[in-house]
Amino acid sequence: MTTFGTTDVVVIGAGPVGLWLAAELRVAGAAVTVLEERTERDPHSKALTVHPRTIEVLDSRGAADVLLREGMRVPSGHFAVLDSRLDFAALDTPYPFTLALLQGRTEELLEEHARDLGADVRRGVRVTDLEVGEDAVVVRTADGGSRAAARVVGCDGVRSTVRAAAGIGFPGTEQTCVGWLADVRLAERPDPPVFSSWGAGGQLLGVPLPDGHHRLVGIAPDDVRRDRPDELTLDEVRAKTTAVAGRDWGAHSPAWLSRFGNAARQAERYRAGRVLLAGDAAHQHMPAGGVGMNVGIQDAMNLGWKLGAVVGGTAPEELLDTYHAERWPVGRDLLRSTQAQTALMTDFSPDGRELRALLTELIREDPGLATGLAERLSGLRVRYPAPPDAHPLVGARVPDLALTGGDRVLAALRSGGFRLLDLTGEVRDGRGHPVRRVESTGGRPEWTGVEAVLVRPDGHVAWAGAASEVPAATGP
Known part of the structure; x- marks a missing residue:
């Protein structure tokens, strides 16, 4: 019979998404147990590609170095296998390439990272059902064991037991190729x-x-x-x-x-009370462009700090609603992109060939179109919705700006928590947030005139404005 110690969160599934979520929860101070049905890691690696934004995410927690040493760097990507490949050199990132690395090795490294932070990863435990109560979720396992947890997150793939037990619909389209x-x-x-x-x-x-x-x-x-x-x-x-x-x-x-x-499905909601979904449990799609694992890890990055803050009592319950509000549209864009690419890749008719030829020409002739597609593929274009009166930077990913002392933004985020960037040298009150002075914005016009920027733990802008108006809140 499976027994658990006291835990704040149970994560179902020890793939890359579940392991990264567990690590993020530990960074936020939450107790977490990961349950995985397999006794051994799958020897077959479905995922192979680590995209630029995912490398940034890993770097922001000091977990990218081994992947960078072992992965093969590919400086371009493709959209629907068109002849005009997408050059990543133009991307605004310290990592203008993808890494080709077997998923099994990526999982191994992420598991080491999660365990080093104190996550309890248990293999050979099959979850059969959940009993969702007002104050806790009871996780039931195939060996007759059970345990209550404050929250449960399903990272258990497209056939998610968690999603089914929570009664979350998974509508979409059937396979056509x-x-x-x-x-x-x-x-x-x-x-x-x-x-x-x-x-x-x-x-x-x-x-x-x-x-x-x-x-x-x-x-x-x-x-x-x-x-x-x-x-x-x-x-x-x-x-x-x-x-x-x-x-x-x-x-x-x-x-x-x-x-x-190429079946394409998306969970109707990423949260049902105390139960949440991430990765393939939330979205299924054709593996065009090798983006699936990357979007899942970025789901986990968004959810980790929020769930950690809520279970730790430092943020209100409503913060978890922003997980669905921010990541569901990203999943929808993922399905739209992969379905569009599937249509282009599988139309072998004369009309289909002409369409591909036209798009290839457009990408070759329009650098802006090529860069836009590369930003979408790489995950760098994701920005979260902001209030109507917010500064235009709010919700955007923070680039890896140079800080005083030779440091950079990604390195400054490694211990988790919010960071306040000072662009004027006049920020005196961090309102409880560590303050870092920006040495240079690298000539980025969207940062012109900004005095201070509050950066969320996941590297997106929470607030931007005058140095005298820094907020104390730690919402999205």
Whole structure:
């Protein structure tokens, strides 16, 4: 029988989202237990890409260094595998690239981070049901155990037990195509090793993996179907690869062969009283652009400090409502983007080819369009809704500005909590918030005339204005 110590929050699911949420809750001072059904980490890595905004999030807690050392840096991205790739060099970030790193390794590093902060991570525990009461949630497990917790967060994937138990709807669209994925060894090295291609024979993407395999991902014209085909075989991978690239590079020794669909669903609400959702439990979509894990980690970043403040008694219950208000629209944009890309990737008709050719030209000719798509893909464009009378910076992500003493904003956020940025040297009363002097705004016009900025624990602007008007509140 599973037994628990006293805990403020139970997180269901020890994937990247659940582990990052657990770490954030510990940064905020909350007691947290993570329950994971699997006894061992999944050897197959669904997620491979860590986007720039996620690297910033990890850096803001001092957890990015190992990923930066081990991940392969890819300086561009793609939208719907169009020929015009998106150059990340123009992005306003210290990390103008994605990292290719196996999800299993990312999870391992995030689990070490969470455990080092004091999170209790338990494997081999299957949650079967929840009993939601007025003052607590009882978590029931398959071995007959149960325990009350102040809050429960479902980070347990698209088939979320937590979401079902909380009665949260998951509407959306059914599968209309089935992509394929193969982690294989190649007898010949592709040049370049990271590649993408689309044509009448289908689409194909490839990237080398740290363990010596190459990941191939694709969709063929016969994959545009609603039914689920038989298990993927190496012969099929070779045939589909050759149909697009004209060769299969001698693919052999598969470590993982899999298929995936494009069903798109989103939870009707991310909060039902004492129960909340994050990551794939809140949104399901086609893995176009490799953004899913990234959006989930950013869900956790938004929720962690808020939930920690509420269970710690330093913020009102209403603060949790802002989690849905801020992150549900981000999830909606995620589905819209991946569904649009799916339409472009799976229309192999003459009309579809002409549409792709036109969009490729537009992206190539319009640097602003290319940069805008790159900002969306990377997660850097996310900004949260602000009151009508708020400064235009409110809700925006804070760039990694230079601070006096050689420090920068991301490093200044590492211990959690709010930070007050002083842009004039005249901020005297931090109202309980640590004050850091900004050395330079890097010529960013939107920061012109700003005297002080209050930065939330997740790196977004809570308030901006005159140095004499710094608020004491710690709301969103």
